[in-house]
Amino acid sequence: xxxxxxxxxxxxxxxxxxxxxxxxxxxxxxxxxxxxxxxxxxxxxxxxxxxxxxxxxxxxxxxxxxxxxxxxxxxxxxxxxxxxxxxxxxxxxxxxxxxxxxxxxxxxxxxxxxxxxxxxxxxxxxxxxxxxxxxxxxxxxxxxxxxxxxxxxxxxxxxxxxxxxxxxxxxxxxxxxxxxxxxxxxxxxxxxxxxxxxxxxxxxxxxxxxxxxxxxxxxxxxxxxxxxxxxxxxxxxxxxxxxxxxxxxxxxxxxxxxxxxxxxxxxxxxxxxxxxxxxxxxxxxxxxxxxxxxxxxxxxxxxxxxx
Amino acid sequence: xxxxxxxxxxxxxxxxxxxxxxxxxxxxxxxxxxxxxxxxxxxxxxxxxxxxxxxxxxxxxxxxxxxxxxxxxxxxxxxxxxxxxxxxxxxxxxxxxxxxxxxxxxxxxxxxxxxxxxxxxxxxxxxxxxxxxxxxxxxxxxxxxxxxxxxxxxxxxxxxxxxxxxxxxxxxxxxxxx
Numbered sequence: 001x002x003x004x005x006x007x008x009x010x011x012x013x014x015x016x017x018x019x020x021x022x023x024x025x026x027x028x029x030x031x032x033x034x035x036x037x038x039x040x041x042x043x044x045x046x047x048x049x050x051x052x053x054x055x056x057x058x059x060x061x062x063x064x065x066x067x068x069x070x071x072x073x074x075x076x077x078x079x080x081x082x083x084x085x086x087x088x089x090x091x092x093x094x095x096x097x098x099x100x101x102x103x104x105x106x107x108x109x110x111x112x113x114x115x116x117x118x119x120x121x122x123x124x125x126x127x128x129x130x131x132x133x134x135x136x137x138x139x140x141x142x143x144x145x146x147x148x149x150x151x152x153x154x155x156x157x158x159x160x161x162x163x164x165x166x167x168x169x170x171x172x173x174x175x176x177x178x179x180x181x182x183x184x185x186x187x188x189x190x191x192x193x194x195x196x197x198x199x200x201x202x203x204x205x206x207x208x209x210x211x212x213x214x215x216x217x218x219x220x221x222x223x224x225x226x227x228x229x230x231x232x233x234x235x236x237x238x239x240x241x242x243x244x245x246x247x248x249x250x251x252x253x254x255x256x257x258x259x260x261x262x263x264x265x266x267x268x269x270x271x272x273x274x275x276x277x278x279x280x281x282x283x284x285x286x287x288x289x290x291x292x293x294x295x296x297x298x299x300x301x302x303x304x305x306x307x
Numbered sequence: 308x309x310x311x312x313x314x315x316x317x318x319x320x321x322x323x324x325x326x327x328x329x330x331x332x333x334x335x336x337x338x339x340x341x342x343x344x345x346x347x348x349x350x351x352x353x354x355x356x357x358x359x360x361x362x363x364x365x366x367x368x369x370x371x372x373x374x375x376x377x378x379x380x381x382x383x384x385x386x387x388x389x390x391x392x393x394x395x396x397x398x399x400x401x402x403x404x405x406x407x408x409x410x411x412x413x414x415x416x417x418x419x420x421x422x423x424x425x426x427x428x429x430x431x432x433x434x435x436x437x438x439x440x441x442x443x444x445x446x447x448x449x450x451x452x453x454x455x456x457x458x459x460x461x462x463x464x465x466x467x468x469x470x471x472x473x474x475x476x477x478x479x480x481x482x483x484x485x
Contacts, residue, residue, distance in 0.1 A: 016366065023370045023392065030374075030385030035435050045378050052379070056330060064334050131333040135380040136344040136444050142333075183438060204444065 042169060050171030053130055053142065060130060124158075124266040125149055130174065139182035139204065141165075143265055146173040154233050156268045162239040162256025163187070163227060164265055177265060180208050180240070180255060188231055189240055189253075192224035200225070200240060200253050207244060210251035221245050225253050235268065317363040320467065321356060325349055325372045329379055344444055346451035349376055350391050351459045354417050357399040358406070359463060359471045369395065386431060390424040406471045410460065418453045425449055 034041040053060075075082075127143035145151050147170050155167045157177045165185060169176040178185050185202035191213070198213045213219055223243040229236030241255040328348045349372070356364050373388035397420050398405075405413045425445055432439050463469040 019366050020392075020396065023366060024389055027370075027374070027385040027389035027392070031383060031389070031431075031435075034384040035437070041384055045381075045384070048378055060330065060334060063331075067334070133381040134329070134332040135382055136448060138381045140381060 046169040046171045046174070046176065049142065049176075050146065050174045054144070054173055057130060057144070123269040125151065125269060126264050126266045127151075127175070128264055129262055137183075137204070139179040139185075139202065140168075141177045141179060141262060141265065143175045143177060143267070144173065145267065146171045146175050148172055150269055151175045151267050152269070156227070156234045156238060157265050158238060158268065159257045159262060159265055161258065162241055163234075164257045164259075164262065166233070167267060175267065177267075179259070180253075180257075181206055181259070187234065187240070188228045189225050190228040191219050191243060192226060194218040194223065197228060197230070198225070198251075206259060207246070207252040207254055210243065210253055213251060216251065219243055219251060238268075313362040313365070317360060317469065318365065318368055321353075321364060322368060322372065324352060325376075328352065329372075329376050333379065344447040344451055346455040347448060348452075348455060348459070349373075350394065350421075351417075351452055351456045352463075353391070353395055354398045354420075355456065355460045355463050356469060357395045358402045358413060359469050361399040361402060363469075364395070364399075366392075383432065383435075383437060386428060390428055394420045394424050402471070410457070413460070414453075414456055417456050421449060421452060 030041075125145055127145035127149075129141045130144050131142040133140040141164075143151075143157075151167060151170050153167055153170050157164045157167060163180065165177045165179040165182070166187070167175050168178045180187060180200060180202055181204060182202045183204050185200070185208070187200045189198050189200050189210075190196070191198055191210075194215070196213050196215055196218055198219075199211045201209045201211045203209055210219075210225070221243050225240040225243060227234045227236055227238040227240060239256050241253045241257075244252045244254040246252050332345055332348070353364065353369055353373075370388070370392060373391050374385065376382075377384050377386075377388045398417065401416060405416060425448070429439065429445065
């Protein structure tokens with residue numbers, strides 16, 4: 001009997017070895033496929049998250065809320081001094097609010113005088129952060145809004161204050177946001193008073209690098225950074241943050257968005273600007289009435305003259 | 308019998324803990340880039356389990372879980388799952404030797420295999436021209452995962468009672484076979 005058992009276990013062991021080799025090959029093939037045909041595998045990944053996460057939402061949200069409550073309870077003992085600080089700040093803000101209201105009024109008056117037509121308003125849709133990437137190597141967040149809510153790949157994502165990142169991967173009910181701090185994130189931007197163009201390059205730290213600045217002399221710490229709208233993916237003039245210098249003397253962006261407490265993220269729904277096809281036609285002087293047949297000839301003459 | 312009979316209950320326990328670990332790491336508690344690097348808890352758990360009760364860690368259970376973790380945690384698909392699987396095989400192949408020695412030997416074996424695995428991952432990613440983050444995070448991941456291994460082993464032993472067969476049990480078994 002022990003002999004039979006031995007044979008059976010030897011057979012089982014060889015079957016297991018074949019299985020192990022098969023799984024290893026499968027994993028290797030998957031990795032190669034991921035490397036070669038990245039979009040397809042990523043969309044598969046997105047579909048999986050789309051299927052999986054909403055069903056776990058009821059477990060994820062209470063735990064998240066609980067942990068937040070605990071961490072906020074720790075700051076409860078500082079509530080008194082925080083309150084005083086906030087009151088002082090509120091006082092100062094009231095002054096600013098007054099100034100802003102007056103400016104807004106003045107602005108509206110001037111606009112009315114100028115008959116300015118602003119670009120169409122950008123709509124947005126707000127989603128709740130379901131999950132982060134779960135890995136120290138990637139900086140991304142998963143929202144509970146997706147294609148059925150009108151989220152499109154590549155849209156800008158902002159919190160109340162500044163740019164957070166970009167939609168990369170949309171499922172039916174979920175969407176992944178690549179944060180500005182992710183190593184794959186590149187956003188064209190303008191440094192405000194000087195108008196210098198730059199690229200905000202994420203590098204897994206909370207302050208992304210500012211690269212390809214033409215005149216570093218013109219950029220000073222504290223300058224405002226806004227998106228430039230180059231490339232047509234982001235709308236222009238979204239606040240990103242302010243310029244800071246790190247110890248090595250490199251320019252970095254101190255982000256305006258509060259990454260410490262990202263709970264709700266807005267995804268902008270931008271209608272693409274209309275393209276103007278071709279150039280306009282030449283407009284000649286109005287033809288006198290009764291000379292309709294010659295009008296075409298006249299236009300030809302002007303065309304020749306223009307040439 | 309070459310080993311204890313596998314127990315479906317223990318397999319279920321492993322699967323449940325593994326899924327819970329994956330989900331906990333997904334919680335959006337810290338979206339800042341510079342928070343502490345989480346240890347790869349799933350790997351430490353599976354490795355400790357593979358030394359103690361490999362019969363309750365069948366390939367067809369652990370491989371899909373590793374792949375799932377890869378897919379969910381936004382890593383290159385399949386690579387870390389492959390390395391983890393090889394590491395688990397390495398641990399379980401030496402289990403007899405490790406069980407007969409004090410725990411630090413087991414810890415050292417895990418740490419060495421983990422270092423090999425992380426180096427292997429970096430090399431493959433470099434060969435495949437995948438953009439890699441600065442080495443600091445990998446080193447931190449190595450340190451935290453190595454540090455968490457004894458804790459996982461303690462929890463497995465005292466809380467979940469996932470233990471290797473006792474020496475007496477084994478010698479009796481050996482006697483019967485011989």
